[in-house]
Amino acid sequence: MKAVVLNCTLKKSPDRSNTQLLADVVVKALEGRGVEVRAFRVVDHDVPPGVVTDLGEGDEWPMLHDELLAAEILVIATPTWVGHPSSVAQRVIERMDAMISEQDADGRPVAYNRVAGVVVTGNEDGAHHVISEVSGALVDIGYTIPGQSWTYWNMGPGPGPDYPDTVHGHEWSRSTGEAMAANLHAVARALARSPIPAPPSSG
Amino acid sequence: MKAVVLNCTLKKSPDRSNTQLLADVVVKALEGRGVEVRAFRVVDHDVPPGVVTDLGEGDEWPMLHDELLAAEILVIATPTWVGHPSSVAQRVIERMDAMISEQDADGRPVAYNRVAGVVVTGNEDGAHHVISEVSGALVDIGYTIPGQSWTYWNMGPGPGPDYPDTVHGHEWSRSTGEAMAANLHAVARALARSPIPAPPSSG
Amino acid sequence: MKAVVLNCTLKKSPDRSNTQLLADVVVKALEGRGVEVRAFRVVDHDVPPGVVTDLGEGDEWPMLHDELLAAEILVIATPTWVGHPSSVAQRVIERMDAMISEQDADGRPVAYNRVAGVVVTGNEDGAHHVISEVSGALVDIGYTIPGQSWTYWNMGPGPGPDYPDTVHGHEWSRSTGEAMAANLHAVARALARSPIPAPPSSG
């Protein structure tokens, strides 16, 4: 089983990504269950705005799109900015919009029988909303969202420390992330054994 | 397999509920797949505000709570008011909050291995947000949200007709609702065959 | 100048409302600026679901509606439940929906030239979203939202203490609430001196 993690931090490598630090908890827990994980920092790639899969020369989204189609599990990891998913996370969702009309050999939207979860960090409140926004968009595209398949970290109220600046709450975020990995893995396995069929004809 | 539909209209019986009319499409499609469906109009019951399962004498939530635990599939059907899920839908979510700490015999949150979807109507724009809000809350509680397990109807922009006042878009809402029923059924079946285990110990 | 605070806690009097404790910071700051403040705990009143101003016998919303029309400033204070405004806050917004089509003597929606702000508490993350949801709905109805006219308190990640259980962050929530009161007062005064006229005829 394969998983892809898209880290939607605003910071290019080699800057430290706080979001990656929490995502790594989920990566490690997935690997502990035998899942092969590939992680990408989206902002290190050239992903122009648009809603088609291939915008032509220089567009690196098609490579990420192929990674998504090779993986049963997707993890979107994003910081919280002004209470929202990052612009990079929204860019990813926009590019994934084209997947709604892409079908597999059996006539199913390509996201069917794939599962997704969300990792959120922030120096301020906002994680629940970010999780709902990203999960809602991925359900729209066809991903299944397992119960409790998210984790987050922040420390309100108001602007506070970044994730690595304190140990406050790390244990909760870690154990929640491990449950997330277990639930993603379990539902991906269930769908592999007993897949969602093609949608009924609307004819 | 059993399903429960909670219609979160603001209108008591016997007033006509537009939301029920669209929910009925999903009910019929679930029944066509052999699912036993029970539907409740929440506002016909006394469900006081709170975040525990039983608020004592006169509280009818415990009956609805038992229905939820008897069903593998949950459908929340809600109108859109000022762009949000109805206050009745939010009341239901608040009462379900207690389910986060209720466990089955194997130590799993009781919502694990159950699936949920959302039906939305409105005389104005707002359905995508309502679907994200309700789905996000249900994932928090432990329900799994199958890909494309929602349908909606409205006709923007601005205040427009109610669902039964026109046939505009009914065909899209119907076929989307039938796909929703198929996806809810398929994922509930997959989880019945291959269930999510109890979360890893955080010890 | 007059202000109304609607406390949308789920708990009836005489239970302690954590939300009221933070709202009191704003009340005191408004009073310090000479504003006459009246506060209501909505759940102590019979406010049935609906979208008209008067649902008939036993409906106590018309009394609250009259209070709104007597005040230049509105403060919605709400707890966060499963990341959302409380069902009581949404009930209030639904009842206020009727105000969109109520006009003053000059043909303006009745909410024009009134200002509003939001106070949020929670034992978990969610305040920014609650503020956006409530503010967005009130703008729809015609209220003006002054810059930085909100305050909140929570302490993530995960379920944590209630507001009165710790002093963590109280100072930030207090000074933010005092700025909120100042901004509500300043913009209400500006609109009193230089009001928004009736909307241009759409004819």
Next chain:
Amino acid sequence: MKAVVLNCTLKKSPDRSNTQLLADVVVKALEGRGVEVRAFRVVDHDVPPGVVTDLGEGDEWPMLHDELLAAEILVIATPTWVGHPSSVAQRVIERMDAMISEQDADGRPVAYNRVAGVVVTGNEDGAHHVISEVSGALVDIGYTIPGQSWTYWNMGPGPGPDYPDTVHGHEWSRSTGEAMAANLHAVARALARSPIPAPPSSG
């Protein structure tokens, strides 16, 4: 009085922007009130991800930032993608985040005494949520949101026509946009005459 319109379409010039077509209604109405309007298509400029005002060589945000500070009125115009504000709109909000700690000569956040509104188009439902998300973020930054200072266009349910493909609902979107322009202008004028003072010292 000056206004800036930031069009957050995903499409670079010279491609047609549907969002611009509706924004132009608001531009024309503002100009009819004597406001000098400058409009920018953000995606035609190099605005890299980040949360500071100046990211250095090649960053064109500082030019847009200066335009914001020269204008009393801001209009964010955005398409709806998967139910959310566009990634370009979120990029703008992230870059504006730095304005929270920028102060004018009197110690006020620079956004104080400026007003903002939102224009939304889409080929699907989502506008109310987009308006709440953008308005909520701008209130956070310090902008005042006048009552009913938005307009939108879409035609649900499901994927439908683009704004210029039909005349359905154009009249409503136009008159709502004209009211938006009137309200932005009126509140900007009120704040010019009677400004919000610096926040109370938190000392």
